Amino acid sequence: MVVPLKVGLAGLGTVGASVARLLGEQRELLALRCGRPIDLVAVSARSRRKERGIDLSGLRWVADPVRLATDPEIDVFVELMGGEGDPAHAAVAAALKAGRSVVTANKALLARHGVELAAAAEKNGVALNFEAAVGGAIPIVKTLREGLAGNAVTRVYGILNGTCNYMLTRMEREKLSFDACLKDAQRLGYAEADPSFDIEGHDTAQKLAILASLTFGTRVDPSAIYVEGITSITTADLEAADELGYRIKLLGVAVRTDEGIEQRVHPTMVPKDSAIAQVMGVTNAVTIDAEGIAPITLVGPGAGGMATASAVVSDIADIARGVRAAPFGRPQSKLTVSRKAPMQRHEGGYYIRLIAVDKPGTFAAIAHRLAEQHISIESIVQRHRSPQGGDDPRQPPPVPVILITYATTEDAVRKALAAVKRDRVISGEPQLIRIEKN
Amino acid sequence: MVVPLKVGLAGLGTVGASVARLLGEQRELLALRCGRPIDLVAVSARSRRKERGIDLSGLRWVADPVRLATDPEIDVFVELMGGEGDPAHAAVAAALKAGRSVVTANKALLARHGVELAAAAEKNGVALNFEAAVGGAIPIVKTLREGLAGNAVTRVYGILNGTCNYMLTRMEREKLSFDACLKDAQRLGYAEADPSFDIEGHDTAQKLAILASLTFGTRVDPSAIYVEGITSITTADLEAADELGYRIKLLGVAVRTDEGIEQRVHPTMVPKDSAIAQVMGVTNAVTIDAEGIAPITLVGPGAGGMATASAVVSDIADIARGVRAAPFGRPQSKLTVSRKAPMQRHEGGYYIRLIAVDKPGTFAAIAHRLAEQHISIESIVQRHRSPQGGDDPRQPPPVPVILITYATTEDAVRKALAAVKRDRVISGEPQLIRIEKN
Numbered sequence A, B: 001m002v003v004p005l006k007v008g009l010a011g012l013g014t015v016g017a018s019v020a021r022l023l024g025e026q027r028e029l030l031a032l033r034c035g036r037p038i039d040l041v042a043v044s045a046r047s048r049r050k051e052r053g054i055d056l057s058g059l060r061w062v063a064d065p066v067r068l069a070t071d072p073e074i075d076v077f078v079e080l081m082g083g084e085g086d087p088a089h090a091a092v093a094a095a096l097k098a099g100r101s102v103v104t105a106n107k108a109l110l111a112r113h114g115v116e117l118a119a120a121a122e123k124n125g126v127a128l129n130f131e132a133a134v135g136g137a138i139p140i141v142k143t144l145r146e147g148l149a150g151n152a153v154t155r156v157y158g159i160l161n162g163t164c165n166y167m168l169t170r171m172e173r174e175k176l177s178f179d180a181c182l183k184d185a186q187r188l189g190y191a192e193a194d195p196s197f198d199i200e201g202h203d204t205a206q207k208l209a210i211l212a213s214l215t216f217g218t219r220v221d222p223s224a225i226y227v228e229g230i231t232s233i234t235t236a237d238l239e240a241a242d243e244l245g246y247r248i249k250l251l252g253v254a255v256r257t258d259e260g261i262e263q264r265v266h267p268t269m270v271p272k273d274s275a276i277a278q279v280m281g282v283t284n285a286v287t288i289d290a291e292g293i294a295p296i297t298l299v300g301p302g303a304g305g306m307a308t309a310s311a312v313v314s315d316i317a318d319i320a321r322g323v324r325a326a327p328f329g330r331p332q333s334k335l336t337v338s339r340k341a342p343m344q345r346h347e348g349g350y351y352i353r354l355i356a357v358d359k360p361g362t363f364a365a366i367a368h369r370l371a372e373q374h375i376s377i378e379s380i381v382q383r384h385r386s387p388q389g390g391d392d393p394r395q396p397p398p399v400p401v402i403l404i405t406y407a408t409t410e411d412a413v414r415k416a417l418a419a420v421k422r423d424r425v426i427s428g429e430p431q432l433i434r435i436e437k438n
Helices: A014-025 A027-034 A065-069 A088-097 A107-123 A140-147 A162-174 A178-188 A202-216 A235-243 A305-321 A362-372 A410-422 B014-025 B027-034 B065-069 B088-097 B107-123 B140-147 B162-174 B178-187 B202-216 B235-243 B305-321 B362-372 B410-422
Strands: A005-010 A038-044 A076-079 A101-104 A153-159 A246-257 A260-271 A283-290 A296-301 A347-356 A377-382 A399-405 A431-435 B005-010 B038-044 B076-079 B101-104 B153-159 B246-257 B260-271 B283-290 B296-301 B347-356 B377-382 B399-405 B431-435
Touching: A005 A014, A005 A065, A005 A305, A014 A027, A014 A038, A014 A305, A027 A038, A027 A305, A038 A065, A038 A305, A065 A076, A065 A088, A076 A088, A076 A305, A088 A101, A088 A107, A101 A107, A101 A305, A107 A202, A140 A153, A140 A202, A140 A283, A140 A296, A140 B140, A140 B305, A153 A202, A162 A178, A162 A235, A162 A246, A162 A283, A202 A246, A202 A260, A235 A246, A235 A347, A235 A431, A305 B140, A347 A362, A347 A410, A362 A399, A362 A410, B005 B014, B005 B065, B005 B305, B014 B027, B014 B038, B014 B305, B027 B038, B027 B305, B038 B065, B038 B305, B065 B076, B065 B088, B076 B088, B076 B305, B088 B101, B088 B107, B101 B107, B101 B305, B107 B202, B140 B153, B140 B202, B140 B283, B140 B296, B153 B202, B162 B178, B162 B235, B162 B246, B162 B283, B202 B246, B202 B260, B235 B246, B235 B347, B235 B431, B347 B362, B347 B410, B362 B399, B362 B410
Parallel strands: A005 A038, A005 A076, A076 A101, A260 A431, B005 B038, B005 B076, B076 B101, B260 B431
Antiparallel strands: A153 A246, A153 A283, A246 A260, A283 A296, A296 B296, A347 A399, A347 A431, A377 A399, B153 B246, B153 B283, B246 B260, B283 B296, B347 B399, B347 B431, B377 B399
16 A cells, blocks of 8 residues: 655745645656655644635644644654744754654754754654755755765855845846845845845855765864855956956855865856856856766756745655655764865965055055965956046046966965055955856 | 675776776765665676776676676676667666666667666666766756656756767857868767767757656657757858857757647757856756746766766665665656657747848748748848859859748748748758757
8 A cells, every 4th residue: 555655844935835835736746756645734834824825724734833843643844934943943853853754945954953953863764855955946965965976076166045146147237336236136025134144145155064064974064164245246346357257156165175175155256158157147056076077067046935845845755755865965973073174275366456556666566465475467457447536636546456366375365465455555455356267 | 784785787898997996986985875885796898808997806707798687696787888789688678677776878778678678677676777878977867857856847958969069069169160070079089980870869869768758757769759960050050140149059858848748859049148058068968947947957077987987876876775766757657658749830939041042032032931831030130241152243142041030830931941942042951940948
């Protein structure tokens, strides 16, 4: 006899409602693909009355999500409430302890409690699946966990936040200022009222922490990540990038180096002809570099009710099918504490934009400070127009200078720029954007 | 006690040797990820002495691959001999019958005997995995089989042949003629001495047959595919495409229509800003359109020893981990006979390049024939230079005319062009390239 897989679902926002709808609409297809039906039997959400456009009749309503998590009737607990704290944490922990498999889209929960939850899943022999937590409908978790099982992955990087990529795309295409773009994104629903979690890189960092763990077998640790958001990016940077053959993307990068695992989130210059540079708007993308093979890039919708629901349902389907993989790709006890590669040791090319004071010797002074740190310059763009001031003929206008360096270290660049500032040959703060080669 | 998974490997060409090397080098990682070691225990190949750069000592040599397939010591038979006939077919069939799981990279075998082999795998409760058969290291089979389990996929299309994409890329970038490009590709090892299987689209068709089956739950059937290769593509077409905002790619496309499943392989105009248009050189890519979500595109190396081996090893790892999925995503008995959508009913935009005879009324005649078939023209490019002849002042030179149509049917276009030919207002054969919208 074929036993259906019984699902309890907590959280009926856009994603939760889409999961309920998909499980209903695709019931036959799922049964065919999994060899058994998947039955949504009980739900939990804050408000029972809210209109969600789905039929909840026939489903048990369990007001307390933690009670739903350990409900004797369910096999799988689907957590779509969000948030790293309770009730999400309490409910997921309770479900695993009670021997229920868990599917969640909750990146914050995993970034914070991933190791503990993986241990609980393992101890109780159940699944903890979270395809939807990173990259929406893109099958990146599965690919890192199962698809490249035999490859030594050396680097994983991607566009993991739709809001930032949407803003950078519009700023580039429409030459919009950051502030104008943000306001419009908020108006259109692409950015939150409080956008800081997205635009300051923290959302990307939580997702990167999960990818890094899957890739390198390290314990999830967002505190190991260097994080810089997109708030300092100007249209001048985007235009200069374009001229120099680059685009600017907010990337999360995890890379194996001699110093350990380097994890960083920052605006990044990527070559225009790279796969990642083509990714526009709210789309997400992840590139995987593995030894001996050309990069693999997965591109797709990173957010949205149906995209996220699609990933949640495929996680449920895997459980129905009997697939069991360690949550982070290997036994929790074998996850290593990542040796954090210090950002100061980061090696790569840099884009530096300075406002040089227009007086004799300025450029020689800058060049001298770079040479002191053994930094070689690949190209220089000096723009003969000033974005600010310069109306007073007695006061020579400041001159924007853009430098692209050959590979050097973060430490060297920081020291050189500090010296340049002390020399008072530039005005304001220098802009610094790291270059990532493909 | 942990029981290793024992592997027998038939075929020690570039891919086979890379699989042997990966299984050795990544033994520890694989054991960690799969919960048990994977042991290569026996091999079979045509020549025992050939230098392959791998250590075969400690491995049993079984001269006959069919005997290796049923060897009592092995759990998994890895078939990397290639070819749709014997010994590959006999060996795979024997292995499945004897209750051994099978991993193969053999697209020809699957395109021809996929249904029969899937039935045998199912009957004997073993796995038949073939990630490497389509798109090399790109995890497309897994994504269609497991990753989008709950989505109604409406279309899948991709660049599945590296040779063709390499040639189209070079022709476009270097304005090389087809013949010159082919010669160079052959010299550099990107095209076979007999390139017809690749450049006439048959390799793409075999891979598309597999993707279509996974996507739509139909029985693999390459004979249902309309196939057209890239041999008629000229630099004039590539230049015109560029001007009009397109690139030309050889695509395999499977799409659900009202008429049934349309499966076709042909040179295709894709919008320059689409993900698939960015894919250059030998790289492969597949885009999946599913209901309610934005397209998902997977890009990566489609061929090469290590790329293919990587996919083979992940298939072996899945078996070690105990993952069982129906070979084509659902029980073989539930695979439907695809209702073949006739190519004449294909709907879409068309690029038409004609050499018009330069005499009064020519264009009116062409326009009339198109109007007769209710074909609307989106744009017209008339080039004021002739690629051929025209030295004789008494003989007006022929004029290349490029038309882009709005969506129409294959039937209408064919009929209109036949009428235009009968009217003797064009010289030579018209070029016709289908447009695929993203």
